[in-house]
Amino acid sequence: MLIERIYLNNPPLSNFNHIIACEKTAEAIAIDPFDADIVLKRAEEKGWTIKQIISTHEHGDHIRGNKELIAKTGAKLLAHKNASGKIKEVDTFVDQGDIIHVGETVKFEVLTTLGHTMAHLCLYAKDPEPVLFCGDTLFNAGVGNCHNGGDAGALYHTVIDHLFDLPDETKIYPGHDYIENNLGFALSREPHNKEAKELLEQVSKQTPDTRMVTNIKLEKKVNPFLRVHSQALISQLKQDVNQLVESPKEVFLALRELRNHW
Template identity: 50%
Template sequence: MIVLRRYMNNNLRNFNYLIGCEESRQAIAVDPLGADEMLALAEEQGYEIKLILNTHEHHDHIDGNPRVQEVTGADIWAHKNAAERIPNVARGLVAGDVVELGTIRLTVLYTPGHTMAHLCLLSEDGGPDGQPVLFSGDTLFNACAGNCRNGGDPDTLYDTFVSQFQPLPDDTLMHPGHDYMKNNLSFALTREPGNDMIQYWLDQVSAFDADEMPVMTLGQERTYNPFLRLHQPLIRERLKDAFPALGDGDRDVFKALRTLRDQW
């Protein structure tokens, strides 16, 4: 399995992905907003797009579907809760479904919170060194969690983080739906100013263009992403400035962080 990523040069900073099987030369297009870019990429790299997978129903993830489908004839699959909202969905996926194409095997994780129809895709061993690979859409970003402002719910997003992401191993490679890393790290630094890893990665990525952003592991995310560091005393202490009555539960901390990120 090979992952080809393209940055869409738009104000929403989308990442589009082709997941290719190097043996059959077949590929899955994940959220192909830039239809022509992804079609050209497939052709240039010698892949035939056989399937379109959407992580959720937002327009910046599905608007390229018709063009890719018109050219390739590929089916569109998405979570069953999105089937009514995404035109031409041929299969409504649920948690535990396995998407197979050539040697590619992706397990569907149901990950509501950003929207209630959001799925993530997990390959158990598709990384270059056999490590797991997660396509996290707009649920888990580098250094942040997705917002809940367009059909989502922060309580549900918290439950998704605990039930779906917490169990994943540190070496899991993560492919989010957007490049927000610099901005998110800047926010993270306001929450945890003494964290050297935040400053380190901020320095690293400051020099990079969006299409050069590193692919991070979940283990690395756990060193700087405040939404994966709910137990850090400094994060909790500083949240009390904005939320004096903040409870001790992880859920309260997660939701307070999400509220501050919305206002930031």
């Protein structure tokens, strides 16, 4: 599996696009192309042929380049079945557990990951090492908001009941570069989180183009939304919010609410 990440340099959206190719056939899939020309140019530089495009969800900044990239490559468009009527020109609707092949060597499993929107999917592959392309569901040190067609309760189930159990070494490839800001929020919740402090120092020396790739193990140390069992985080929350925060779900929802206004 060959992975190419492109930073779109479009702050404050700060999208990442990904192209994944088969090392044997050079066939590729483009995930959430924002700018067709930039994605196509990068694929051509690599000698890859874009045969498929997949939209993780229906938001404009994740489907913006679809039409032009389809026109220029003839690629087939895939999206979650719940995106029917929300994303145009979809050739194949997919659902939880469906397998997407790219060339001969790349095999993705579709994960239904509702919450940021109710038509969101992630792509997960086990080989040659576990990787997750997670759109706006899981971010580095954060999670997506639920402002635009989402549901925070659904996001809780996606993140805690499903993504939380992926192997520790699973690499995380989100759709945006939000790590610095997210670590600021993480530290506002857990000022004594040593790993989060060290990570913020480390990423402040990086640029979006050289941004590190985190994994589930690291996220569990620094991402407040994966730390709903942390006693330090819970006791701080109890002091700060005027609502019940006992269960992991209540903790998650209280964090999501605080992050909305942070």
